[in-house]
Each structure stands twice: as structure tokens, then as C-alpha cells.
Amino acid sequence: MTAAPEIGSARLRSEDARLITGRTNWTDNIQLPGLLHAAFLRSPVAHARITAIDVSEARERPGVIAVFTGADLADEQGSLPCAWPVTEDMVLPDHPPIAVSEVRYVGEPVAVVVARDRYAAADALEAIDVDYESLPAVLDMESAVREGADLVHADKGTNKSYEWVFEAGDIDAAFRDAPVVIERRYVQQRLIPTAMEPRAVVCSAVGDEYTLWSATQIPHILRLMLATVTGIPEHRLRVVAPDVGGGFGSKLQVYGEEVACLLLTKRLGRPIKWTESRSEGNATVHHGRDQIQRLSLAADSDGRIRGLKVDLLADMGAYLMLVTPGIPLLGAFMFNGIYKMDAYHFKCAGIFTTKTPTDAYRGAGRPEATYAIERLMDELAGELSLDPLEVRRRNWIKHEEFPYETIAGLTYDSGNYEAATDKARQLFHYDELRAEQADRRDRGDPVQLGIGVSTFTEMCGLAPSRVLGSLSYGAGGWEHASVRVLPSGKVEVVTGSSAHGQGHETAWAQITADRLGVPFEDVRVLHGDTAVSPKGMDTYGSRSLAVGGVALYNACDKVIDKARRMAAHLLEADEKDIDFEGGAFSVRGVPDQSRTLQEVSLAAFAAHDLPEGFEPSLDSDATHDPDNFSFPHGTHLCAAEVDTETGYVKIRSYVAVDDVGKVVNPLIVEGQVHGGLAQGIAQALYEEAVYDADGNLTTTTMADYLLPAASDLPTFTTDRTETPATTNPLGVKGVGEAGTIASTPAVVNAIVDALRPYGVDDVPMPCTPERVWRALRGGGPEHSTRPGAGGGLGSATEDSRSEA
Amino acid sequence: MIPGSFDYVRPSSLDEAVSALRDAGDEGKVIAGGQSLLPLLRLRLAFPEVLIDVASVPELHGVRDEGSSLLVGAMTTHYDVLRDPLIREHAPLVAAATSTVADPAVRHRGTFGGSLAHADPAGDLPAVVLAMDGVFVTSSREIPAAEFFADYLTSTLEPDEVLVGVRLPKAFAGWGFHYEKFHRTAQAWAIVGVACLVDRSGGEVAGARIGLTNMGSTPVRASAVEAAVRGGAADREAFRAAAASAAEGTSPPSDLHGSSDYRRHLATVLTARALSAAAGV
Amino acid sequence: MPRVSIEVDGVKYDDDVEPRLLLAHYLRDRLGKVGTPIGCDTSNCGACTVLLDGMSVKSCSVLAVQADGQDVTTIEGLGDGQGLHPLQRAFHQEHALQCGYCTPGMIMAALDLLRENPDPSDEEVREGLEGNLCRCTGYQNIVRAVRRAAGDLSPKPAQQEATR
Structure with missing residues (x-):
């Protein structure tokens, strides 16, 4: 009897049981005897010198145990790490977890109160008196790089952290005499990741053994970094990520509050909890995106792309955090998208401003790149009066051309853009919608219809390690898994990839059940605790399945290999004559002589009679370091209705056909796509972290930083094509970020498509009703599209926020 | 975040509530449903020393039929307003606007009187009550709606005055009505809102009332539009022409969600739409 | 400190509370009913939604004193104790x-x-x-x-x- 395969089945999630009953273990739920509560006093100004701090009154407040300033901790708090020095001469300022002498963004911690409960801690903050000597805020990247600009870090003499260049092909030749050159300036607005669970940290010590619980995506990296920063030896520190309520990159970080809680626990000998409020988090959790993109695309008159030039200013914020400088560079290899071209030139400058530091947010570099190229493809189509799908078809890599080395130097192993596009087109009723669009245009309907296209790809896995090393990334890209077959035949799987909503406990059990032939229910997946899972690179970059899932696959194979040897011994047969099927070993041709995995496991555990040199138990470990990234792709189509009288945009329908390779759990994959779409659409329409002229964040609450609710989003139509990845045995590619990457340009393309007859060729994001209305009135940004022009990057005026 | 400390009293009569407020001087604050106040307390944008919870004051509860008008008790929750048969019959515009206030959970707690006394020009109800010439009945006097809203988040209630309810005339019972709310997301405040009542007699407009949300530091009447449509044809063209003066005399704010210019423009478009919807054309 | 009497998921609790104590914190920190999380300061996110006398409210925007004499149902009180709701x-x-x-x-x-x-x-x-x-x-x-x-x-x- 062979059970239906687990891989590919829509298993309901095991982790749901605790989540739907309120029995979840969020960090803030943790209670310990004698637990104290920390609260941080934060800078109310963008940039200032701290001239005096008086905490004496705060120390006298009821319930207050201690108050520390940055100066009090200066000798031991170290500097928060940046693990990605992207160039040898990158400017890397010190980043004290609690500011000592200068603050550089609103929200930067300046002191911490420890009190008996969270109410007393919050009260005492009001009794701390800080004198600030104002310094100039640095808010605009373009002025920040000009000669004589005010500086974020005066001692560094520049606001530029680094400049990074990539070139391939002869870019001058590509632009020389090009029949069409399209120049655009796009702004990737600053976003606040907004995981639903705010950050929280609990730290306790028993003797010199420390345990830190944190709402983090990266318990393993965090442990190493905290040990490095605080000097607490790594083997004396255990980091636990309990249930974590979403991350989207925002919890891929080593935060000052984590360092401070550890140091305070050490100082006070008492367990400490800190839980942020949402308004605190909006100002201090790292932000995402924030790039100014200057782009030039050269093409032939039939729409074939000749070359692409990309010139980025990327806002680092006030400091470089864990992987801040590398984020825009993850996009460097993606601006060419799925298209063939002769030449490519990429330049990126990382710029300091007096704003919250930026770092990874869902997609991290790839959404920005995909937005740029997919918007440009629509502009090219518009310029040449071609259908946007047609101009893409003329440029994309054909399915028979894989593997294909792109102009950016990556080798795309597999893909079928034609198949995904055909399917999306049908599901979308593309031709009918085009007909309706024409009809509305003819009628002068005040509500115009636009169709937006996004044929995207992305790179997942954030591996191989050797490539990361060549990019100066501070860590490897491998992942670890171990499988323990218990004497009873039940299985424990340990993964280094720590989930926070992705469903690892289910998907990993599915892989294990299939490979080992055991029931799904017999597998338990353990993760998120450095004492349980000793090795790992954690969860980000859509890497879990494509790297960690493959590690598990390999670990299962090792178990089977070892068990086969034991089974051969038990069955008194030659190892090469042993078949393994349906969870049992048998001698080929003698099916009635068999041993189940459980029987083999028990025998290996009892160890009464082992083969020569055989170590007891069937446990195994494996790490996987892929040879290449994986490249999911897809075609997304968005129909948007644009009210030309008010500028209001309503998404009428959205079709996403994704190719993420083989699928372990279609339910989870669909869920990832849905959520990704919601976030990508929200970038297009709603979200923006806005700073005022003094450098105050004005979107500190959810009342100002607008997130879509259920009624703001359409019902998505999702489907898949399946072109397996050729670079891993599971054939999987990764799905965590695809929806976010693809959808933003699809939506903006739809809006611009609706308004192109009105002379509109751009609406800056987020496409608020006012911005759409202004674009219709000719208030949009100016660009140039010059036939026969040479290279050079145009300049354009920014649609200023100051009025809005 | 966590509110600062305050004392709390829960009077059981109107007299007790007034004297509690008087005792508190400038440091007292009435809490009704608390749906506007609690976020302000949590963000530490307000620091009252005493909260006077009027939930147990019987005079503030319920909707009463007073013959030619309704008296809507200040403690009537949005949820109860929406289900109240008297309001549905005599003041359906109130129900229409109330259904757009926040979300169901907030409507269970938030009150009619509380959201009016909060005097937020971005709130949905002030423009409605203004358009209807409602009268604010307090512990000591009656204040016409036109005199109730003094400034942004400021009413003309005295520090020791408790809002008991709002008197709404039944005169508009047969009029067409519509509340047009324009906002960026379901949770966002109105960038502009238009509360509109139209009395149609055949193909003509016998009368109209229009209140505008978020077009100034207080809710405002679009009096010029009201005058322009009166006696004119009840059709979209006429409404569009009349609505061109909707922003006349307003000084709308510029904020994250819309500039002053844009709000002026929206007021004209949305007023035309609201008139058409209310008139059923 | 005011004294409140609140029934939560079928169990009656009598407690002295600070007037400013949020119902959400009362549930989480005083009663250990941590099934109800908190996600914002402004009653937007709704993560802390519970039923108060049978109707949904955001427990971060209700004071514990306001809930005196009332009945709270949280996610932990759903279902019949055996199966799921x-x-x-x-x-x-x-x-x-x-x-x-x-x-x-x-x-x-x-x-x-x-x-x-x-x-x-x-x-x-x-x-x-x-x-x-x-x-x-x-x-x-x-x-x-x-x-x-x-x-x-x-x-x-x-x-x-x-x-x-």
C-alpha cells in the first residue's frame, strides 16, 4: 500500500491548532518570576547633540528599579552590527544601541527605564530631562550628496556610505543612435513593514547562562551578533524565537533593544521584558525601500531592448544596520528582469539621512528593480504603440533558451514565460477588457479602465555561499536540517530556518513523511531555539524551502541510507538488494521479508546487533548550499478603474499566474501569493512613511500609515504553471516574496494605462487619489522620451510631498 | 502605549456628573464610549486628571420622540443609532453617516454624543447634525449646531457642561438623503464628506441641506449650493453646476491625505454626486 | 483603586484596578488570558478584539473599569471546551x-x-x-x-x- 504523496498535497497546517485557540506563545506572553519591564526614552528630534540628561527624578518614581543612559552603558554596549560591507571603503559609522552623544533620527533610544511593571516604566520616561542642541536634519538624498551639504555623521565628511557599480556589455554602443531612449525617474517610497506582532524581547539569566526570547526572524544570527556585540560568550547565550507574528524582513535585524535587554539583565540580575508599542515601532523598526531611481532604456524601433542604465540613490537612514547597504544591491541583478539585452550599467550610492535606518522589507531590492523594468516596458510599449504583452514577448527569454545567462551575470535555470502569460491572459479575459477599455475611452467615461502588466522574475534563496562571499555578505547561504528517527518510529525534524507564519511545521513534515514513508502525524518539526536547533541561517529572502527544504530532503536521504544498511543487516541481505518503499525495507524479489522503518529504528537504538562500525540510531544531519539562486516567475495582470474626477483607483480584477516550480503545499503557496499581493498593492496605492520638513515621522500610527483592510482589496484570481527548478532535487523555487514583487508595477501600470490618453505617463507612489488627480491635471513629473538621443540620465522634478 | 494616571468617577445622575466636572475644574474630562478619547490617552496626547464616565447617567440614554423632533441621547451608541426605528424613520441621513463611522467594534462602544462633542471636523456626524440644524441639549442650556463647533476638536461646551443629547428635527423625514464619504482606505478618515438632504417636488428641488466634512476646522454648510439648487431642476447637470460653489468660503486643511486645493476640488465633485444620489437622479 | 467584577470566559474575577488599566492589559497581565494580543495604539488593528456582553469591542480601547459588571468572551472561551468553534x-x-x-x-x-x-x-x-x-x-x-x-x-x- 502506498499512501498518496504528501508533497503537493494541500495539507491543513499543523501550527493552526494553537493559533486559532489563543494558545500561541508570543514573546510578550512570557512571564518569569521577578520579571521587570523596560521602556525606552526616544529622541523627539531628527538630529541633535545630547548636552545633558537628568534621570534623577525618574529614578525616584514609584516602581522604578533603574534608569540608564547611553553614557551609562557606553563601555559595554558596543556598536550594532552591519554584516554587509558592500565595498572596501564603505563608510560605516558607529551605531550605539542607546545614543551616547548624538541622535540622528526621531525615535533613536536615549535612555532606558526598568520598572516593576510596564505602566510604571512608561510613566518614568516622562520624568527624564534631556537637553538637545539642535543639528540640521538631512532629509533629501539628492541634496545630501551635493557639495557642502549638512552631514548626518560630521566626522565622516560625507553623506555617501558607498558607491557600487556593475557593468556588462558595451553600454555606450547600446545607446548610440538608439531609435528609442526612454528616461524616467521613479521614487520607491519609504515603507514601514508593519508585522502585526510588535517587537518584544524577554531576557533572563541563571548564573552566567543567558536566555533571550525575541520576536525575531533570525535566532541563530542574532545569537552570534549579540555575543559579538556584548561580549557574552556565544555558548552562554541561548536565543529563542517563540511564535513570531510576522516579520516581512523587519525582524531580520539585530536591534538596540535586544542588546540593551541583555545588558540590563546582566547588570540587574533580573529578567527583563520589553514590548514596543505600534507608534514606537513605526518610528524605530527598520523601514524598507526608499530609492530614487534614474533609468534609461535604449531600444530599437521594433521594441527590442538594446541597453539599460540604472542610477540609484538608496536611503540608508541614519545608520547601517544588519544588511542595510546590501538591500539595493540585491536588485542590481534584477533590473533586467526576464529580458534579453546587449548592455547593462548599474550604479548605486548609499546615502545617509536623519531618518530611521532602512533594511530588508519583503522583496528587498527586487521589488524596486522589478518595478523599474516593468514600468519601463509599459512606457516602451506606449512609445511604440505596441501592446505591453507584445513588447515583452519580443524581449523575454524563450522557454527553449534556458538555462540562460542574463546580462546581469545570473544563470536562470528554467522558466516558461510564454506559458504563464498565456494562462494569465485567458483567466483575465484580456481581450474583452481591452475592448471595454476602448469603449470607455470612446464614450469619454469619467471612470476609465486600465490594464496593467507585470511579467516578473526574482531571485530566491540568498545562496550560494560563495556568491554571497564574493558580494562581501557576512554570512553563508546554506541551511541545516537534522532528522531524528525515535525508537518508536516517530520522527523529529530540526530546521535552522525559523518560521514566523510561513507554515514550516506543516511543509517540513510533508517532505519528511514522503521521504521516510511515515505518516504526516508522526513527524514533529522543531525550530526557532538555538538550544534545539544548533545550526541555521534563519528565514528571509524566500530561502526556507529552496535551501532549508532541500537540506531536509538530503537529511532524509541520509536516514534512509543508514537505515538501509541496518535493514540489510537485519534481513541478512546485501545492502544493494534492499528496496525502500512505503516506509519499509525489503529484499528485492522477496517482498514478504521486510522491516518497517520503525523496526529498523528500534534495532538501531537498541544496538544489540549492529553492522560493523554502525553508530546507534538513525539520526542524520545535512546542510545544503545551493549551486545557484532559484528564479520563480509569473505574469500578473491588473484591471483598475480610475475615477478621473476624483483620482480614486479601484482594482477591479487581479490575475496572478506564478511559477514557483514544484509545490510542496498548494494551500500555503496560494496564501503566500495572496499576502504578497496585498503588500505590493499597498505600496502602489496606500503606504508611505512620510517625514515632515523637520524630520519628524508623521505616519507613526496606523491611523496615518494606511494599511489595506479587507474591503480595500479585490478577490484575487491565482493560478500556477509549474516549471521545476533544475538546481535542487525538490524542483522548488520559493514563493515568499513573489506576490509583493510582481504586483506593485502591475497596479501602477494599470493606472497609467487608464490615463495614457490624457497624456499621463507616470503617477508617483503611492498613487493616492490626489496624485492621480494631479497627474491628470498635468502636475505629474516630467520625463523625456527622445528618439535618436544618446545616453545620459534625465532629471525630473519630484512630485513634492510638501503640499500634501 | 499606556495612558498616564487619572482618577475615575462614574456618576449615576446628571447632577452628579455636573458636580463631578465642576469639582475637577479644568482637569476633568467626560468619557462616553471612549473610542476617540482612549487612543488620545494612550498616545499621551491628553492628560486629564479625572475621567467622568457618564455611562451610568440615565438621562443620556435612548432616543426619544418629542413630537416634531427626536432627542438622541448622548450615550446612544452608533450601533444603537443604526438599529433605532425612530432614527430610521425620521433621520435616515444620520443612520447613513453613522454606518460609515469607523468599524463595527468601534460602533459598539462609540457614542453619538461622544463623537459630536469630540468636534473633529473629519468625523462623519458633525456635518450631518449641522446640515439638519440639530440642537445640542446640555446640562444647562441648548446650543444650535451652528454655534456648537468652535474650532478643531473644540466645541462651545463649558468645562462643567455635560452634553445630554441632540435634538434632531423631523422636518427632513421625507427628504432624499445621502452621505458621500471619500477616503483612501476603509479605515481612513474622510478626506472630504458630504451630508446631503434634498426635498424634491416633481422635477424641481424645493429645498436642500448640505454639510461638509473635513473642509475646515469645523464642519461647514455649503450654503451657496443650497441656495443655487433651490427652485431649480433636479437633474445632474443642474447639480453639477450648483456644486461648483461647494468650496466657497471654506478653508480646508492640508494634511497627509489631501491638500487644501484637492479638498476644494473634491467638495465640488462629491457635492454634485451627493445631490444626485439624495435626489435619486 | 476601583474594584471591578468582570466575568471572563465563564469565570468571575474581582480585582482592584488602576482606572487607567486597559481591558487588554487586564486580561493579559492580570488574568493571564494571553490569547488576546495587542497590535496597535489607535484601535485600528483589531487584534485585541473580544466580546463584551456579547458584542465585539477592541479591548485596548476599553478601560477595565468600564467593563465592570460585564461579561467578556475571548478567543480562549470559544468552543465548548472539547472541539473547535x-x-x-x-x-x-x-x-x-x-x-x-x-x-x-x-x-x-x-x-x-x-x-x-x-x-x-x-x-x-x-x-x-x-x-x-x-x-x-x-x-x-x-x-x-x-x-x-x-x-x-x-x-x-x-x-x-x-x-x-
């Missing part, structure tokens, strides 16, 4: 949660929605849940789950037939 089951079956942080509030808000409207359309579900934010699911499966639960909670046609 049909809404909990439907959220599981329709994969209506990922990280799960919004889930307790979402389920409690959905419960209130179905009390008001036992057979909502997709659009009515979306509008009814507009006080609850989810950052993971894009809401689509939540809508499915609520409609599925509505079907599970309503009398089956066969049963109606039988009672006729």
Missing part, C-alpha cells in the same frame, strides 16, 4: 491565517459579524471585518472561512426539511 475550524480549513497574530481578533470580529448577519456575502464579510487588519493573508481566505463558518452555523437544508 465552527469559526475556528473554518479558519483552519480555509488557511485563513499565517502568522496568526490577528487571528484571535479576526475570529471574534467574525463571530460578531455572523451574529448580525448569519449569511453574509463576500462583500459584507469584507466590510464587516474592516476594523481588523491582517498583514499576511490578503484577507481572501479569511473571507472564505467566514462564509464557510456561516454555512456550518446555519441550519442545514436537510434539517429544515425534517422539522417542517
Whole structure:
């Protein structure tokens, strides 16, 4: 009897049981005897010198145990790490977890109160008196790089952290005499990741053994970094990520509050909890995106792309955090998208401003790149009066051309853009919608219809390690898994990839059940605790399945290999004559002589009679370091209705056909796509972290930083094509970020498509009703599209926020 | 975040509530449903020393039929307003606007009187009550709606005055009505809102009332539009022409969600739409 | 300090509380009812939604003193102690949660929605849940789950037939 395969089945999630009953273990739920509560006093100004701090009154407040300033901790708090020095001469300022002498963004911690409960801690903050000597805020990247600009870090003499260049092909030749050159300036607005669970940290010590619980995506990296920063030896520190309520990159970080809680626990000998409020988090959790993109695309008159030039200013914020400088560079290899071209030139400058530091947010570099190229493809189509799908078809890599080395130097192993596009087109009723669009245009309907296209790809896995090393990334890209077959035949799987909503406990059990032939229910997946899972690179970059899932696959194979040897011994047969099927070993041709995995496991555990040199138990470990990234792709189509009288945009329908390779759990994959779409659409329409002229964040609450609710989003139509990845045995590619990457340009393309007859060729994001209305009135940004022009990057005026 | 400390009293009569407020001087604050106040307390944008919870004051509860008008008790929750048969019959515009206030959970707690006394020009109800010439009945006097809203988040209630309810005339019972709310997301405040009542007699407009949300530091009447449509044809063209003066005399704010210019423009478009919807054309 | 008497998930508690204590913190920190999480300061996210005397409220925007004498139901009080409530089951079956942080509030808000409207359309579900934010699911499966639960909670046609 062979059970239906687990891989590919829509298993309901095991982790749901605790989540739907309120029995979840969020960090803030943790209670310990004698637990104290920390609260941080934060800078109310963008940039200032701290001239005096008086905490004496705060120390006298009821319930207050201690108050520390940055100066009090200066000798031991170290500097928060940046693990990605992207160039040898990158400017890397010190980043004290609690500011000592200068603050550089609103929200930067300046002191911490420890009190008996969270109410007393919050009260005492009001009794701390800080004198600030104002310094100039640095808010605009373009002025920040000009000669004589005010500086974020005066001692560094520049606001530029680094400049990074990539070139391939002869870019001058590509632009020389090009029949069409399209120049655009796009702004990737600053976003606040907004995981639903705010950050929280609990730290306790028993003797010199420390345990830190944190709402983090990266318990393993965090442990190493905290040990490095605080000097607490790594083997004396255990980091636990309990249930974590979403991350989207925002919890891929080593935060000052984590360092401070550890140091305070050490100082006070008492367990400490800190839980942020949402308004605190909006100002201090790292932000995402924030790039100014200057782009030039050269093409032939039939729409074939000749070359692409990309010139980025990327806002680092006030400091470089864990992987801040590398984020825009993850996009460097993606601006060419799925298209063939002769030449490519990429330049990126990382710029300091007096704003919250930026770092990874869902997609991290790839959404920005995909937005740029997919918007440009629509502009090219518009310029040449071609259908946007047609101009893409003329440029994309054909399915028979894989593997294909792109102009950016990556080798795309597999893909079928034609198949995904055909399917999306049908599901979308593309031709009918085009007909309706024409009809509305003819009628002068005040509500115009636009169709937006996004044929995207992305790179997942954030591996191989050797490539990361060549990019100066501070860590490897491998992942670890171990499988323990218990004497009873039940299985424990340990993964280094720590989930926070992705469903690892289910998907990993599915892989294990299939490979080992055991029931799904017999597998338990353990993760998120450095004492349980000793090795790992954690969860980000859509890497879990494509790297960690493959590690598990390999670990299962090792178990089977070892068990086969034991089974051969038990069955008194030659190892090469042993078949393994349906969870049992048998001698080929003698099916009635068999041993189940459980029987083999028990025998290996009892160890009464082992083969020569055989170590007891069937446990195994494996790490996987892929040879290449994986490249999911897809075609997304968005129909948007644009009210030309008010500028209001309503998404009428959205079709996403994704190719993420083989699928372990279609339910989870669909869920990832849905959520990704919601976030990508929200970038297009709603979200923006806005700073005022003094450098105050004005979107500190959810009342100002607008997130879509259920009624703001359409019902998505999702489907898949399946072109397996050729670079891993599971054939999987990764799905965590695809929806976010693809959808933003699809939506903006739809809006611009609706308004192109009105002379509109751009609406800056987020496409608020006012911005759409202004674009219709000719208030949009100016660009140039010059036939026969040479290279050079145009300049354009920014649609200023100051009025809005 | 966590509110600062305050004392709390829960009077059981109107007299007790007034004297509690008087005792508190400038440091007292009435809490009704608390749906506007609690976020302000949590963000530490307000620091009252005493909260006077009027939930147990019987005079503030319920909707009463007073013959030619309704008296809507200040403690009537949005949820109860929406289900109240008297309001549905005599003041359906109130129900229409109330259904757009926040979300169901907030409507269970938030009150009619509380959201009016909060005097937020971005709130949905002030423009409605203004358009209807409602009268604010307090512990000591009656204040016409036109005199109730003094400034942004400021009413003309005295520090020791408790809002008991709002008197709404039944005169508009047969009029067409519509509340047009324009906002960026379901949770966002109105960038502009238009509360509109139209009395149609055949193909003509016998009368109209229009209140505008978020077009100034207080809710405002679009009096010029009201005058322009009166006696004119009840059709979209006429409404569009009349609505061109909707922003006349307003000084709308510029904020994250819309500039002053844009709000002026929206007021004209949305007023035309609201008139058409209310008139059923 | 005022004394409050509040019944939570069928158990009556009498406690002295600071007037400013939020119901959400009372539940979490005083009673250990940590099934109800907190996600914002402004009553936007709805993660802390509970039922107060049978109606949904955001427990971060209610003072514990305001709840005196009332009855609170949290996610931990759903179901009959043995099995799952049909809404909990439907959220599981329709994969209506990922990280799960919004889930307790979402389920409690959905419960209130179905009390008001036992057979909502997709659009009515979306509008009814507009006080609850989810950052993971894009809401689509939540809508499915609520409609599925509505079907599970309503009398089956066969049963109606039988009672006729």
C-alpha cells in the first residue's frame, strides 16, 4: 500500500491548532518570576547633540528599579552590527544601541527605564530631562550628496556610505543612435513593514547562562551578533524565537533593544521584558525601500531592448544596520528582469539621512528593480504603440533558451514565460477588457479602465555561499536540517530556518513523511531555539524551502541510507538488494521479508546487533548550499478603474499566474501569493512613511500609515504553471516574496494605462487619489522620451510631498 | 502605549456628573464610549486628571420622540443609532453617516454624543447634525449646531457642561438623503464628506441641506449650493453646476491625505454626486 | 483603586484596578488570558478584539473599569471546551491565517459579524471585518472561512426539511 504523496498535497497546517485557540506563545506572553519591564526614552528630534540628561527624578518614581543612559552603558554596549560591507571603503559609522552623544533620527533610544511593571516604566520616561542642541536634519538624498551639504555623521565628511557599480556589455554602443531612449525617474517610497506582532524581547539569566526570547526572524544570527556585540560568550547565550507574528524582513535585524535587554539583565540580575508599542515601532523598526531611481532604456524601433542604465540613490537612514547597504544591491541583478539585452550599467550610492535606518522589507531590492523594468516596458510599449504583452514577448527569454545567462551575470535555470502569460491572459479575459477599455475611452467615461502588466522574475534563496562571499555578505547561504528517527518510529525534524507564519511545521513534515514513508502525524518539526536547533541561517529572502527544504530532503536521504544498511543487516541481505518503499525495507524479489522503518529504528537504538562500525540510531544531519539562486516567475495582470474626477483607483480584477516550480503545499503557496499581493498593492496605492520638513515621522500610527483592510482589496484570481527548478532535487523555487514583487508595477501600470490618453505617463507612489488627480491635471513629473538621443540620465522634478 | 494616571468617577445622575466636572475644574474630562478619547490617552496626547464616565447617567440614554423632533441621547451608541426605528424613520441621513463611522467594534462602544462633542471636523456626524440644524441639549442650556463647533476638536461646551443629547428635527423625514464619504482606505478618515438632504417636488428641488466634512476646522454648510439648487431642476447637470460653489468660503486643511486645493476640488465633485444620489437622479 | 467584577470566559474575577488599566492589559497581565494580543495604539488593528456582553469591542480601547459588571468572551472561551468553534475550524480549513497574530481578533470580529448577519456575502464579510487588519493573508481566505463558518452555523437544508 502506498499512501498518496504528501508533497503537493494541500495539507491543513499543523501550527493552526494553537493559533486559532489563543494558545500561541508570543514573546510578550512570557512571564518569569521577578520579571521587570523596560521602556525606552526616544529622541523627539531628527538630529541633535545630547548636552545633558537628568534621570534623577525618574529614578525616584514609584516602581522604578533603574534608569540608564547611553553614557551609562557606553563601555559595554558596543556598536550594532552591519554584516554587509558592500565595498572596501564603505563608510560605516558607529551605531550605539542607546545614543551616547548624538541622535540622528526621531525615535533613536536615549535612555532606558526598568520598572516593576510596564505602566510604571512608561510613566518614568516622562520624568527624564534631556537637553538637545539642535543639528540640521538631512532629509533629501539628492541634496545630501551635493557639495557642502549638512552631514548626518560630521566626522565622516560625507553623506555617501558607498558607491557600487556593475557593468556588462558595451553600454555606450547600446545607446548610440538608439531609435528609442526612454528616461524616467521613479521614487520607491519609504515603507514601514508593519508585522502585526510588535517587537518584544524577554531576557533572563541563571548564573552566567543567558536566555533571550525575541520576536525575531533570525535566532541563530542574532545569537552570534549579540555575543559579538556584548561580549557574552556565544555558548552562554541561548536565543529563542517563540511564535513570531510576522516579520516581512523587519525582524531580520539585530536591534538596540535586544542588546540593551541583555545588558540590563546582566547588570540587574533580573529578567527583563520589553514590548514596543505600534507608534514606537513605526518610528524605530527598520523601514524598507526608499530609492530614487534614474533609468534609461535604449531600444530599437521594433521594441527590442538594446541597453539599460540604472542610477540609484538608496536611503540608508541614519545608520547601517544588519544588511542595510546590501538591500539595493540585491536588485542590481534584477533590473533586467526576464529580458534579453546587449548592455547593462548599474550604479548605486548609499546615502545617509536623519531618518530611521532602512533594511530588508519583503522583496528587498527586487521589488524596486522589478518595478523599474516593468514600468519601463509599459512606457516602451506606449512609445511604440505596441501592446505591453507584445513588447515583452519580443524581449523575454524563450522557454527553449534556458538555462540562460542574463546580462546581469545570473544563470536562470528554467522558466516558461510564454506559458504563464498565456494562462494569465485567458483567466483575465484580456481581450474583452481591452475592448471595454476602448469603449470607455470612446464614450469619454469619467471612470476609465486600465490594464496593467507585470511579467516578473526574482531571485530566491540568498545562496550560494560563495556568491554571497564574493558580494562581501557576512554570512553563508546554506541551511541545516537534522532528522531524528525515535525508537518508536516517530520522527523529529530540526530546521535552522525559523518560521514566523510561513507554515514550516506543516511543509517540513510533508517532505519528511514522503521521504521516510511515515505518516504526516508522526513527524514533529522543531525550530526557532538555538538550544534545539544548533545550526541555521534563519528565514528571509524566500530561502526556507529552496535551501532549508532541500537540506531536509538530503537529511532524509541520509536516514534512509543508514537505515538501509541496518535493514540489510537485519534481513541478512546485501545492502544493494534492499528496496525502500512505503516506509519499509525489503529484499528485492522477496517482498514478504521486510522491516518497517520503525523496526529498523528500534534495532538501531537498541544496538544489540549492529553492522560493523554502525553508530546507534538513525539520526542524520545535512546542510545544503545551493549551486545557484532559484528564479520563480509569473505574469500578473491588473484591471483598475480610475475615477478621473476624483483620482480614486479601484482594482477591479487581479490575475496572478506564478511559477514557483514544484509545490510542496498548494494551500500555503496560494496564501503566500495572496499576502504578497496585498503588500505590493499597498505600496502602489496606500503606504508611505512620510517625514515632515523637520524630520519628524508623521505616519507613526496606523491611523496615518494606511494599511489595506479587507474591503480595500479585490478577490484575487491565482493560478500556477509549474516549471521545476533544475538546481535542487525538490524542483522548488520559493514563493515568499513573489506576490509583493510582481504586483506593485502591475497596479501602477494599470493606472497609467487608464490615463495614457490624457497624456499621463507616470503617477508617483503611492498613487493616492490626489496624485492621480494631479497627474491628470498635468502636475505629474516630467520625463523625456527622445528618439535618436544618446545616453545620459534625465532629471525630473519630484512630485513634492510638501503640499500634501 | 499606556495612558498616564487619572482618577475615575462614574456618576449615576446628571447632577452628579455636573458636580463631578465642576469639582475637577479644568482637569476633568467626560468619557462616553471612549473610542476617540482612549487612543488620545494612550498616545499621551491628553492628560486629564479625572475621567467622568457618564455611562451610568440615565438621562443620556435612548432616543426619544418629542413630537416634531427626536432627542438622541448622548450615550446612544452608533450601533444603537443604526438599529433605532425612530432614527430610521425620521433621520435616515444620520443612520447613513453613522454606518460609515469607523468599524463595527468601534460602533459598539462609540457614542453619538461622544463623537459630536469630540468636534473633529473629519468625523462623519458633525456635518450631518449641522446640515439638519440639530440642537445640542446640555446640562444647562441648548446650543444650535451652528454655534456648537468652535474650532478643531473644540466645541462651545463649558468645562462643567455635560452634553445630554441632540435634538434632531423631523422636518427632513421625507427628504432624499445621502452621505458621500471619500477616503483612501476603509479605515481612513474622510478626506472630504458630504451630508446631503434634498426635498424634491416633481422635477424641481424645493429645498436642500448640505454639510461638509473635513473642509475646515469645523464642519461647514455649503450654503451657496443650497441656495443655487433651490427652485431649480433636479437633474445632474443642474447639480453639477450648483456644486461648483461647494468650496466657497471654506478653508480646508492640508494634511497627509489631501491638500487644501484637492479638498476644494473634491467638495465640488462629491457635492454634485451627493445631490444626485439624495435626489435619486 | 476601583474594584471591578468582570466575568471572563465563564469565570468571575474581582480585582482592584488602576482606572487607567486597559481591558487588554487586564486580561493579559492580570488574568493571564494571553490569547488576546495587542497590535496597535489607535484601535485600528483589531487584534485585541473580544466580546463584551456579547458584542465585539477592541479591548485596548476599553478601560477595565468600564467593563465592570460585564461579561467578556475571548478567543480562549470559544468552543465548548472539547472541539473547535465552527469559526475556528473554518479558519483552519480555509488557511485563513499565517502568522496568526490577528487571528484571535479576526475570529471574534467574525463571530460578531455572523451574529448580525448569519449569511453574509463576500462583500459584507469584507466590510464587516474592516476594523481588523491582517498583514499576511490578503484577507481572501479569511473571507472564505467566514462564509464557510456561516454555512456550518446555519441550519442545514436537510434539517429544515425534517422539522417542517
